[in-house]
Amino acid sequence: MSLVLYRIDDRLIHGQVVVGWGQPLDIRFIVLVDDEVARSEWEQELYRMGTPPEMDVYFHSVDDAAQALSKYREDERPGILLTGDVASMLRLVKQANSEVREVNVGGIHHRSDRKQRLRYVFLSPSEEQLLRELSDAGASVTAQDVPATHPVELSELLASEAGVQ
């Protein structure tokens, strides 16, 4: 089974992840990849408390995650890997020697330098560039907040204007 979803979501662990994807995919572990959270016991405890008892959570910096990735991919249980931003996912994918074939853009929300692309995706020009680089690195990039909605291809995502969907 191993890692069944690689997701970029600025809320990291939250309802859409543990219930929306977690239930249908029978998720048993989450790999939370974030340099800041990896440095903070307090942050880790917060996310641990927010995780249902049937799931394990593992915390890694981006560099550590790249080292540990093959171990998680060999895990028999279905798992989700999360990053909070595009840059972290790109760094991971580049270090992972094309082990990551698909990346899900799950939620990147409003910020002053970002332009709205979908209801749940706002992107700055540099983030758009990083998403293209993700695609160039061999990962198929689609946006999809929950399993019941349609995945939006990267080309469509970057072409879409606010209010679409």
Place this chain on the structure above:
Amino acid sequence: MSEKGATAAGVSPVRALVAGHGDFAAGLVSAVQQITGRGDVFRAVSARDLSGVDLEALIDRSLTETGAVVVFTDLQAGSCTMAARRLTRNRPNVVLVAGANLPMLLDFVFADNVPPVEAARHAMERGRDAIGAIGDRK
């Protein structure tokens, strides 16, 4: 407690926030309003399409504006619960109850003679006890 004596004109009647996904909060508060006429005890907050940072700021601002120290949320792992937990670091007096339901909020509404924190603990127990399967004879 400091909650007492807040009877001066202009003081917010809000004693708790209700926060959750979609229209969860507004829906629960409208149900409380229909049953008791006291929906004004709560302020509804929706997590819809907000980043974690913006959501935390919204809940924080709502607490400041209303003077409330109790937050009811929908889901343990939900983003409202995460955001509210995050801000308890700077607001140690805030009580957070995750997994809110209608019986819980109704109990809270009627416990208006005790401090909100105490009322929240009582409401939590009542909300838990109110869950049951109809016709399930063991």
